[in-house]
Amino acid sequence: MVTIKDIAKATGVSPSTVSRVLADNPRISEDTKKKVRKTMRELGYHPNIHARNLVAKSSKAIGVILPSSADKALQNPFFPEVLRGIGSVTHEREYAMVLSSAQNGEEIMSEVRRMVFGRYVDGLILLYSRINDPVTEFLNEQDFPYVIVGKPYENINTVTHVDNDNFTAGKEITKYLIDQGHEYIAFIGGSRELFVTVDREAGYEAALKEAGLPNIEEQKLHTEFLKSGGREAVESILALEKRPTAIVVSDDLISLGVLSRLEQSGVNVPEDISVVSFNNVYLSEITRPALTTIDIHIYELGAQSAKALIEKAENKSEPAKRIIIPHDIIYRDSVSKRES
Amino acid sequence: MVTIKDIAKATGVSPSTVSRVLADNPRISEDTKKKVRKTMRELGYHPNIHARNLVAKSSKAIGVILPSSADKALQNPFFPEVLRGIGSVTHEREYAMVLSSAQNGEEIMSEVRRMVFGRYVDGLILLYSRINDPVTEFLNEQDFPYVIVGKPYENINTVTHVDNDNFTAGKEITKYLIDQGHEYIAFIGGSRELFVTVDREAGYEAALKEAGLPNIEEQKLHTEFLKSGGREAVESILALEKRPTAIVVSDDLISLGVLSRLEQSGVNVPEDISVVSFNNVYLSEITRPALTTIDIHIYELGAQSAKALIEKAENKSEPAKRIIIPHDIIYRDSVSKRES
DNA sequence: CTGTTAGCGCCTTCAA
DNA sequence: TTGAAGGCGCTAACAG
Numbered sequence: 001m002v003t004i005k006d007i008a009k010a011t012g013v014s015p016s017t018v019s020r021v022l023a024d025n026p027r028i029s030e031d032t033k034k035k036v037r038k039t040m041r042e043l044g045y046h047p048n049i050h051a052r053n054l055v056a057k058s059s060k061a062i063g064v065i066l067p068s069s070a071d072k073a074l075q076n077p078f079f080p081e082v083l084r085g086i087g088s089v090t091h092e093r094e095y096a097m098v099l100s101s102a103q104n105g106e107e108i109m110s111e112v113r114r115m116v117f118g119r120y121v122d123g124l125i126l127l128y129s130r131i132n133d134p135v136t137e138f139l140n141e142q143d144f145p146y147v148i149v150g151k152p153y154e155n156i157n158t159v160t161h162v163d164n165d166n167f168t169a170g171k172e173i174t175k176y177l178i179d180q181g182h183e184y185i186a187f188i189g190g191s192r193e194l195f196v197t198v199d200r201e202a203g204y205e206a207a208l209k210e211a212g213l214p215n216i217e218e219q220k221l222h223t224e225f226l227k228s229g230g231r232e233a234v235e236s237i238l239a240l241e242k243r244p245t246a247i248v249v250s251d252d253l254i255s256l257g258v259l260s261r262l263e264q265s266g267v268n269v270p271e272d273i274s275v276v277s278f279n280n281v282y283l284s285e286i287t288r289p290a291l292t293t294i295d296i297h298i299y300e301l302g303a304q305s306a307k308a309l310i311e312k313a314e315n316k317s318e319p320a321k322r323i324i325i326p327h328d329i330i331y332r333d334s335v336s337k338r339e340s
Numbered sequence: 341m342v343t344i345k346d347i348a349k350a351t352g353v354s355p356s357t358v359s360r361v362l363a364d365n366p367r368i369s370e371d372t373k374k375k376v377r378k379t380m381r382e383l384g385y386h387p388n389i390h391a392r393n394l395v396a397k398s399s400k401a402i403g404v405i406l407p408s409s410a411d412k413a414l415q416n417p418f419f420p421e422v423l424r425g426i427g428s429v430t431h432e433r434e435y436a437m438v439l440s441s442a443q444n445g446e447e448i449m450s451e452v453r454r455m456v457f458g459r460y461v462d463g464l465i466l467l468y469s470r471i472n473d474p475v476t477e478f479l480n481e482q483d484f485p486y487v488i489v490g491k492p493y494e495n496i497n498t499v500t501h502v503d504n505d506n507f508t509a510g511k512e513i514t515k516y517l518i519d520q521g522h523e524y525i526a527f528i529g530g531s532r533e534l535f536v537t538v539d540r541e542a543g544y545e546a547a548l549k550e551a552g553l554p555n556i557e558e559q560k561l562h563t564e565f566l567k568s569g570g571r572e573a574v575e576s577i578l579a580l581e582k583r584p585t586a587i588v589v590s591d592d593l594i595s596l597g598v599l600s601r602l603e604q605s606g607v608n609v610p611e612d613i614s615v616v617s618f619n620n621v622y623l624s625e626i627t628r629p630a631l632t633t634i635d636i637h638i639y640e641l642g643a644q645s646a647k648a649l650i651e652k653a654e655n656k657s658e659p660a661k662r663i664i665i666p667h668d669i670i671y672r673d674s675v676s677k678r679e680s
Numbered sequence: 681c682t683g684t685t686a687g688c689g690c691c692t693t694c695a696a
Numbered sequence: 697t698t699g700a701a702g703g704c705g706c707t708a709a710c711a712g
Contacts, residue, residue, distance in 0.1 A: 001397075001689090003688090003689055003690085004689065004690060004691095005689080005690095013698075013699085014698070014699045014700075015689090015690080015691095015699090015700095016690095016691075016692080016698075016699065016700080016701095017697090017698060017699075018690095019689095019690060019691055019692085020691090020692095020697095020698085022690085022691095023691085027697060027698085028697070028698080029697060029698090032697085032698085046453075046457030046458060047458065047689085047690075048394070048458065048459060048688085048689050048690075049399075049458035049459060049460050050390045050391075050393040050394040050399065050459065050688085050689080050690095051390075051394050051688070051689035051690045051691090051704090052689080052690060052691080053390040053690095053704095054388070054390040054391050054394055054688090054689080054690075054691095054704050054705065054706090055689090055690055055691050055692085055703080055704050056690090056691080056704090057341075057704080059390065061438075075417055075420060075421075075622050077415055077417070079420060080414040080415060080419060080420055081414075081415075083414070083439065084414060084443075086441070087439065087440075087441025087442070087443070088441065088443065090441045091441040091442055091443070091447060091451065094454070096438050096441075096455075096460060097438065097439045097441045098401075098436050098437065098438050098439075099423065099427065099437050099438075099439050100427075101426070101427025101428065101430045101431040101436075101437045102427070102431055103424075103427070103428065103431070107431060111431065113386075114434070115436075117386030118386060118387060118388065118389035119388060119389060119390060120389050120436060256623070256626050257626050260626060260627060260628040263603075263628050264628060282415050283596075283623075286596050286597055286600060287600065288600040288603050288604060341705090343704090343705055343706085344705065344706060344707095345705080345706095353682075353683085354682065354683045354684075355683090355705090355706080355707095356682075356683065356684080356685095356706095356707075356708080357681090357682060357683075358706095359705095359706060359707055359708090360681095360682085360707090362706090362707095363707085367681060367682085368681070368682080369681060369682090372681085372682085387705085387706075388704085388705050388706070390704085390705080390706095391688090391704070391705035391706040391707090392705080392706060392707080393688095393706095394688050394689065394690090394704090394705080394706075394707095395687080395688050395705090395706055395707050395708080396688090396706090396707080397688075
């Protein structure tokens, strides 16, 4: 392995000079810089990151923590897409991106400990947010930089987070259905423990209210994310005495199940029932019919969170921020106009 | 930050003793071990990874390189699932998993350089395999440990890789269709530049041949992976004068498009046309009808590749291996029996 | 069984 | 503008 010393010797300067050249220190003459750089190239020199990190007390790396039910959750195309977003900025700033490889709560905690205590990463991005989360608690204790993608359960004003305005999104998409003449609109969401669900649902309710439509409890269902996701919910909806003409579904992935169950029952979308959802994951284009959905700009969620985190890691006094990524409606074929 | 010295001082021993306790060196008395560990706990000591890596000349981390068209490819649930598999063993062995965050060929190359030269990782897993790949070329030059998930284009006997027996898988699933009485079976695959496609297609052809069925060129289509994937292919197939009664599709994701396009044309699956595919990604359960598909055990592909890589990284003289992950057919609802 | 010494590769005072 | 010296935190001979 070629070290700074080898370069120094070969160029006839001291190691410290070489080090300064690496840092592009202005107090080194252009002349020696050139010479040093030349031998660096010739000998194929590359700085040893560990040595560098050791003295710098940082690692130019950020960690990404996935939700604990990683087995299933990672299946949601949401995650790869955030990772891409994060990756775009880590790459640009020459940071490394370390993925937590833990599968359950305990494992996550131990990974986080290693990452934090071992100074493996300079900061953490949490792709989830839970009530009573030991991880965030720990990070707060340690005063370790982190940002949350989504809405934090606690300390919402002191922890930097990147989120969508899910309430407004829910309201807008529901309003869109109402504008198309729908009056009985159901809601199928993921777990009510997730803020995304809650917020989108609240938006849905607000739109109903604003339009003077009744907010019927039986019209609102909650379901598991994957697998059978949405199927039983559809059954309940179809069994309603007053059958809805539209459904707001809180996640494209759930919509997949919804659509398939609807088809199974011979219900045509959008003729009989319209469906809208959220995320605009690539799947929503492939379904029959293609889904009208809210594009939440997942990539951007990732990119912004990485940016915010790096800023915070490099400058501890950086204030906490709330970053709201705008959304928009992608109109496709899953909604029909209703004459009333 | 608490260091080894602090512990030494507080316990009244030398730093090296503390270091030995860390390594659980048997030549240290249980007694002092206990004492040292106690103060470690009290002072909240945690080893500094960078210092350790510096002397160990390793980093207990492996890098994962995604295909360059990461934007789209990452969308295939295949990738998250391999990552999970990799993660399971990196976690178990206390390795970190570093994700390449590059988006295109050049970026990938520069990331790889950084990772390799900077000793950022001890080895690399490539989740792709390309002809004339500068990355593998570079890694060979540097004699840097890596393993490929899939089939290498070159040096197949000297590079460790983890793959399925795609030929046999293709043959088996096709044979299954034949056994169900199908005689006109089409094939829709991804790019012919990918070995997966080629191998699965070759298996398909072998099965046809074995059954004495004609191998018709027009029955074999190739398509882009995502988006419209499979849609045009279906159109060509439906236009065939002798319309096939079954289709072998080389990837679940493509099947999604195939299914949707079929439905659009009023073709019933499996009554009119049967469909089978590969990978057994969670989507294949959600579709209508649920897909009969080959489970290639993606998780295991990841896990085994990580295992092989770590072994190789820890012991350079470890020989190159080819590891074939077994597959099996998951029978669901997309195939019908044909009376002939 | 334990301490002393040296060194991993780099950066950063302090001096010149 | 450059060099010498010391140290980041840890490990690994070499002694004893």
